[in-house]
Amino acid sequence: MFNYFPKNYMWSSALMLSIMAGGDLGQIDRQLAPLRDTEEADTDAWTRAWDRAGALQVEFAEEDLRRGLPRSAINRFLRASNYYLTGERQTPPGPEKMNSYELARAAFVKAVSVMERPLERVEVESPDGILPGYLIPARDVDGPAPVVVFYNGFDVTKELLYGFIRGEFADRGIACLVIDTPGTGEPLRLRGVPSRPDYEVPTTAIVDYLLTRPDIDPERIGLLDISLGGYYAPRGASFEHRIKAVAAWGGVWDYGALWQHRWDTRSKHTPVPFWQLPWVMGTETMEQALVRVREFRLADAIPHLTQPLLIVHASGDKGIPLPDAEQAFEAAGSTDKQLRVFDGTDGGEEHCNADDPDPARQLIADWFAKRL
The missing domain is CATH 1.20.1440.110 (acylaminoacyl peptidase)
Known part of the structure; x- marks a missing residue:
């Protein structure tokens, strides 16, 4: 990097x-x-x-x-x-x-x-209150379009998600919903809504909303995440099978163990400040946050994942090491599954491929285009 x-x-x-x-x-x-x-x-x-x-x-x-x-x-x-x-x-x-x-x-x-083709702000009702997002419309599609829901990671927002993906899905005839969910964006910053381990709850609320839209094909809903979203999206899709394909832009296995190691070693390769964990978890102290984040692990959930799965990771990721992505890949119940690791010559070698992101971005968009 x-x-x-x-x-x-x-x-x-x-x-x-x-x-x-x-x-x-x-x-x-x-x-x-x-x-x-x-x-x-x-x-x-x-x-x-x-x-x-x-x-x-x-x-x-x-x-x-x-x-x-x-x-x-x-x-x-x-x-x-x-x-x-x-x-x-x-x-x-x-x-x-x-x-x-x-x-x-x-x-x-x-x-x-x-914008000539403006994004549509949407507000999804959920048990955690309104989840706000922007729908990027598909281009040149007659009838209902497939859609990919794009989740935040630990510390980004729907506005940055739009910057990451722009028109890549739209140009392939796929709508994209970039959305703030519990523990991210507007819910956290404006209403104090912390994250939650059972991310099938907001996932189900979002799918319910999409099914009310005549411009969305209910049989072609995908789910993409980035960073900590490597927990959120596979967890959500494991228990919400109306999601037809899921991709993790950064694999996650046991987020609690990862944070415990960061804290114990006071790691200088943590991509976010330590105060963010209590803030996102909704606790007063780091010790309480480290207990709560132990629930953020895929071992019990991802064997239930049967949809096509793509995990995109980086060989030199200092934020979440490659073995975490490999464990999630091996445990996934999907028969159609792929782990793609970029090594710094063919794409970014750092967290979420941020040092050379376009090869990962194109791979993800093409992968969904073949499965939705």
């Missing part, structure tokens, strides 16, 4: 994820360069730098609109949202975090409002 911050794996990983979602290294470097060689990670300086990068793109986007350049403005607004969210991911809960998040949402909404 390109270690933009030589002394900070977490920050380098976050920067690469921003580029994966459509960020521009030149724009980023103009704001982040002063932080490259700092000995101590200054969270406030990090947040301010990304907020400046976002604000500058909003300013340019508004000028593009005044000049009658909507396509340029859309890209500017999307990058602004990306930059605000990249800073927000490493910012502890509080006013600064909420400010960055709201600026990110506003920039994304502005981008959507200018």
